[in-house]
Amino acid sequence: MLDLVRVFTQVVESSSFSKAGHALHMAPSSVARNIDNLEKQLRVTLFKRSTRQLLLTEEGQYFLIGASKLMEDADQLIRSMDKTNDVPSGTLRISVFESFGNLCINPILPAFLERYPNVTVDIELDDRMVDMNAENIDLGIRIGRPVDSSLNARMLMPNHTILCASPSYLERCGTPTTPEEVSQHNCLLLSRDRKRNYWHFSNKKHHKKVAVKGNLYSRGGSPLMSAALGGTGLLLLSSWMVSDHIKEGKLQKVLPDWTASPHEHAGIEIYAVYRGGKYPKPQLRAFIDYLVDHIAA
Template sequence: MLDLARVFIQVVDSGSFSKAGQTLNMAPSSVARNIDNLERQLNVTLFKRSTRQLLLTEEGQYFLAGATKLIEDTDQLVLSMNALNDEPRGTLRISVFESFGNLCVCPYLPEFLARYPQVNVEIELDNKLVDLNAENIDVAIRVGRPVDSSLNARKLMTNHTLLCAAPAYLARYGTPQKPEEASEHNCLLLNHDRQRSYWHFSQKKQHKKIPVQGNLTSKGGSPLLAAAEGGAGLLLLSSWMLTDALKEGRLVPVLPEWQVMQHEHTSGEIYAIYRGGKYPKPHLRAFIDFLLEKTEQHSLYL
């Protein structure tokens, strides 16, 4: 079927059996027999044939779209399989948002580089969205799937969030007993470029959208985490940032019976976003697989 599909696509591109035969180094009669065999297998007519031109039927147009994707995916897969035995090498340019980079990427780079000595890494910790093509970035790690459909995305983990505060803050200002009381507290806020900030509380069938405000906002979570540990206010942050602080008692959960999120429907998912085909180059594939391995080892809520 694949070989017949390749002949079919070439006929469409060339516009005739004879021109397709020249490109494929086949006799026009052989090209015609291939198309006849394909039509028999599919039980459809792909071309309206005349002495002057070939026109695709409606079925032919439908098959062309699917066959083109099938051939492209097959060729990419073959290239990827051929590269499996190649040692990952080359420069890998990574962009990752600051907090995740500091906690979940940078600590493991020495092990990655030791495992793949032919790879060089250039990493940027930045909370701004980057244009992978314009800035020549191989992989960006971000919250949420890319809007650009030409980019590929590999889910790394679900971004669970937790509401917490320092024991000293709660001792001074009291512990909220219901979601509405969060509005009465100083809340440390991630800057989403909005005029008004809300936290979304869910418990079974209850959903509450609570307006919150505070005296500190940041595009990254690290300044907010430091401020919360210093007793500055309530903090809603990703669980992978809070593990040590909660374990050591520097922070304690607030309203743990409620699920609290920055966004109404989801806290988001963290993706590795990359350019190119569905099957990435060896050094990029090695990095993504390595990162997944590390998140699994440390139970970072895949």
């Protein structure tokens, strides 16, 4: 049964019997027979088959979640019995939100791949929240600890935010001197699915919630950053995105005596989130350690 499940997961990954057969060193006809046998044992149809494409049925999508976990647990168990098989190798699938991926992940990939030449990285920069189990993602980078208790999480760094704007915008529109004045400015905003946007300000004694609006919304921070540098409006983004521009004088801090955050409770951290139990894949463990070392540096 386990061998049939392995064939099934490979077919899903390859999207065809012939490609799966190549990966498994099997004839496509043998792959098809294995899938037929699995469907007979499960008494369900896993794939919608046509001459052009191979799609999972609803039952197949449900089975894939458990099958991926089953194969991962089996592989971990085998690795745990063989301590010599600890050399990082194989494919590592990473999902990371776009701005952090471009600024913090992409620059360290060449050196990581040079250190571990047997590892292949498949990275996806996407600001949507992916289903790591359904999409077979090994490692996700997320803001905030995941609510899914089946996922492991390792904190990478705090995610402090800074309110800033370009000198040209402040010269043209004025510099806010109180949190309340921010509501009168054009604010560059992270999309909240049509929900009203608020920025939260605090200092030692006071906490203020300010409704903000603007003419640019984005799920990712990069478009907002470009607009702020072009003098479009006020920007509230993570320090790791704006600090270099502030040092270079391209952006200036606004209300520096206040802590500003798009969230009511500041101090949300960035986490490396991954599937698996006690024995993660060697390539996953190696990348997390490498990432933590470089973030710290």
